Amino acid sequence: MNRLDFLKNLGMLSAGATIFPKYLSTLAKSPFTELRNGVGMFSLQGGTIGWYTTDGAIVVVDSQFPDPARAFVDGISAFGNGPHKVLFNSHHHGDHTGGNLVFEQDGYSIIAHANVxxxxxxxxxxxxNEENxxxxxxTFADQFSFDAGDETITAKHYGPAHTKGDSVIWFENANIAxxxxxxxxxxxxxxxxxxxxxxxxxxxxxxxxxxxxDSETLFIFGHxxxxxxxxxxxxxxxxxxxxLSHLLEYTREGIAAxxxxxxxxxxTSFDEFPDHLSPSDFLSLPRNLDVAWLELTES
Ligand SMILES: [Zn+2]
Structure with a gap:
């Protein structure tokens, strides 16, 4: 689908009925946080969701999992409503795309880098888990941009990094990425x-x-x-x-020695980065070093 078709399709989307889930009101703290200029974030389980609402449009980054996605699509109506609804996937991992189906069924159009x-x-x-x-x-190769309200939203791919399908999604007027x-x-x-x-x-x-x-730019992180x-x-x-530079350098020196x-x-830790947390073996320095070793020794 080209950009024009995409924008035409957006115009044909209709708003779904939204009901604020009862259990959300029992949470001590709302999962919705407003940041500035209509942009906010949402966190229940999985990679942080980013959102922007304006008259007639909702733009979202990432979908967490089905249950938090349901809480999101119901609860966002307190901040704004469609009919134009767009979901970006920052990359393909399940804690960022697991709620896609809920968003799609609620009338969202999904956009991501071509590799996603x-x-x-x-x-x-x-x-x-294919059925979910x-x-x-x-999809786009390098960049995808559109206007909604007084905001310009631009997704940019900068080459392989965390995966080969990562995007940074910029809310340009709010100066949030x-x-x-x-x-x-x-x-x-x-x-x-x-x-x-x-x-x-x-x-x-x-x-x-x-x-x-610039010094005012606010960034939202997955974790x-x-x-x-x-x-x-x-x-x-x-x-x-x-x-990451230290990780590669440490590994390079070890190989050379x-x-x-x-x-x-x-x-298991670097003295230079004492703040780094390891919530599990999966997210740990030995795992990171092993990937660095593979990257530096591949022929
Ligand atoms: Zn990821």
């Missing part, structure tokens, strides 16, 4: 080598995006150390860049 549908389909096949998927119907999983804020990141991740590309991306930002949260400034991007893969990946 295939990566998502393969991951769903591997976890025997909805895939982007509009959703980073997907390109920043695990002070957490050891998942580096999805099977999904096309490249650490050196990730380092360049963070430097480029930080350079496109964060509770002490540091899921929003931050370009300093948080540069901190993650420095961590004749250390084995096992010796290199035995390290």
């Amino acid at each position: 549908p295939d990566l998502q389909r393969t991951a769903a096949q591997n976890s025997d 998927q909805a895939y982007a119907s509009t 959703h980073m997907g999983d390109l920043v695990f804020n002070r957490i050891y990141p998942f580096i999805d080598r099977n999904g096309g991740a490249i650490i050196s590309g990730w380092i360049n991306l963070l430097e480029t995006v930080a350079g496109e930002a 964060g150390n509770p002490e540091f949260g899921v929003t931050g400034s370009r300093e948080s991007l540069l901190h993650k860049r420095d961590f 004749g250390k084995s893969r096992e010796e290199i990946t035995a390290r």
Whole structure:
């Protein structure tokens, strides 16, 4: 579908009925947080959702899982309503696309980088979860942009990093960008080598995006150390860049000194990055070092 067809289709979408779920009112704290200029975030379970509402349009980044997605599509009506509804997927991982079907059934159009549908389909096949998927119907190679209200929303792909299908979604007038999983804020990141991740590309991306930002730019992150949260400034991007650079350098030096893969990946923390949290073995320095070792030794 080209951009014009996409915009025409948007015009044909209709608003679904929305009912605020009862259990949301029993939560101590609303999962909806307003940031500025109509942009906010939502967190229940999985990668942080970003949202923008204006007269007649809702633009969302990422869908978490089916239950939080249902809570989102019902609850967002308190902030604004359609009929134009757009969902971006920052990348294909299940904690960012697992609620896609709920959004699609509520009338949202799904947009993602061109590599996302295939990566998502393969991951769903591997976890025997294909029937619960909805895939982007509009994809782009480098950039996708449109206006809604007084906002310009631009999704940009900067090359392979956390996966080979990452986008940063910019809300240009609000000066807010959703980073997907390109920043695990002070957490050891998942580096999805099977999904096309490249650490050196990730380092360049963070430097480029930080350079496109200014001191007022607010970033939304997929995941964060509770002490540091899921929003931050370009300093948080540069901190993650420095961590990834250190990761590659440490591994490169180990290889040069004749250390084995096992010796290199035995390290569990860096003194230079004492804030990095490891919530599980899956998100840990040994896992990160192993991906770095694979990247540096591939022929
Ligand atoms: Zn991810």
